[in-house]
Amino acid sequence: MTIGIIGLGLIGGSMAIDLRRNKFADRFIGCDNIELNALTAQRIGLVDEIVSYDELIKQSDLIIISVPVSAALKMLSDVLDKINDNQVVTDVCSTKEKLNDSVHYHPKRRNYVASHPMAGTEFNGPWAAIPNLFAGRAGIICNAEDSDYKAVELVRRMYDCLNMRIIYMRAAHHDVHTAYVSHISHVISFALALTVLDKEKNEKNIFDLASGGFASTARLSKSNADMWTPIFLQNKENVLSVLDSYMDKLQQFKTAIQEHDEVALRHLIEEANRIKRILR
């Protein structure tokens, strides 16, 4: 089997590493519209060969679209236009509803499996690709009923091969949940970095004083604008709704501190502590 990866960054590259290692396919080809990424991916052995976008579609049994969600939205129906009946297409995007809607009536819709491996780091590019990125994480397959059974099986086996926990979900639900457990974390981390950078004109202070706590909360603020700008825009309604709830919680903290209300403040913190039951 030949796997074609469109977009040789952190996710596409890390998938290639483990799929190859676990012998899911015998040939990996790739393309990337950034030439340096493509050359690097080949040089460090993520793929066997760099080919053109059209050649990749022609030669691959399974095509993985791992590009920013805005590019995927433009690309997906074009890829489906070009495949034959036996080829399968999947994507790894962090927003699913708009992408699904874009090909809902496409004659090859059943060859496409909408998916999202929920894993990542704050780094990007082929040099950020690492083994074991996906192990134990959620591998989400959306709207499986709109895909051919065999296509879903192939993608399910792929995530199984990456040691992911497979979860089936509606695209609309996926986008609500990811707004809560992923997208909002990025917004608040970006905003934290901006706040601290604004204040601490003397960057040495941040460097000298930054504790592990700050590093952990600000980690995601290193994430890539090419990837995250379109995610926030494609998941606009959900992200705005979560952001409103979040700002409301901050306002509760602000009021409790302003009014020196120790009881209310303690209550807020203890309620937040309930996350311990879930996150270990």
Next chain:
Amino acid sequence: MTIGIIGLGLIGGSMAIDLRRNKFADRFIGCDNIELNALTAQRIGLVDEIVSYDELIKQSDLIIISVPVSAALKMLSDVLDKINDNQVVTDVCSTKEKLNDSVHYHPKRRNYVASHPMAGTEFNGPWAAIPNLFAGRAGIICNAEDSDYKAVELVRRMYDCLNMRIIYMRAAHHDVHTAYVSHISHVISFALALTVLDKEKNEKNIFDLASGGFASTARLSKSNADMWTPIFLQNKENVLSVLDSYMDKLQQFKTAIQEHDEVALRHLIEEANRIKRILR
């Protein structure tokens, strides 16, 4: 030399581990108003002996106050009342100005060194104490000119023995900087946990979907209310000021997303990415 640790939690306990290992003193005694903490600290070998608060003050050459900042504020002048001229007192609290002010005119002020080892985890209690917690982190000594030179030297050597980078600073500056690089991170993490817990009534969803990004941003929300409630209140003005700046940044994200302003959104993210130069 005998070191007396008042408050045998994460910080006091972790200091005991490394100060003993690095042979900074030959005897460690402790007290804790929570009996279970005291018994545990002795049982797991953090201290050689548990004594009463008064006995600890009597027997110790160096007294380390490592209790929540509200308790420290009540305790510090009492400890200074009870020591003799050769004893040294330090504290490890996350807010420094109010504590300093509270003993500014105390006749034993020069026996006290205000300090803050900037390290921690989201856990608490003696069972959370770990080796090497402080290595490479900032060990801050505040208003050193108000302390006796020898007392400062002893505390400086202690942080040196913990492999900390020693930084001298005014208490007021300390409180501004920690509001930015530590306290605000806790507020935003607590608020994130509250937002997600509110929404995801079905905790299984959070557990299934939570990615590494969420875990990292929500990590601090496990932090202890006994410790953090008084920190926010003692550093009220600074925390509120940072919180206002922070909410302003969130509002900028909100507006950019609402108006589908890709350019503004990308600009915000790329500005936030500048944190990469500082945090590695």
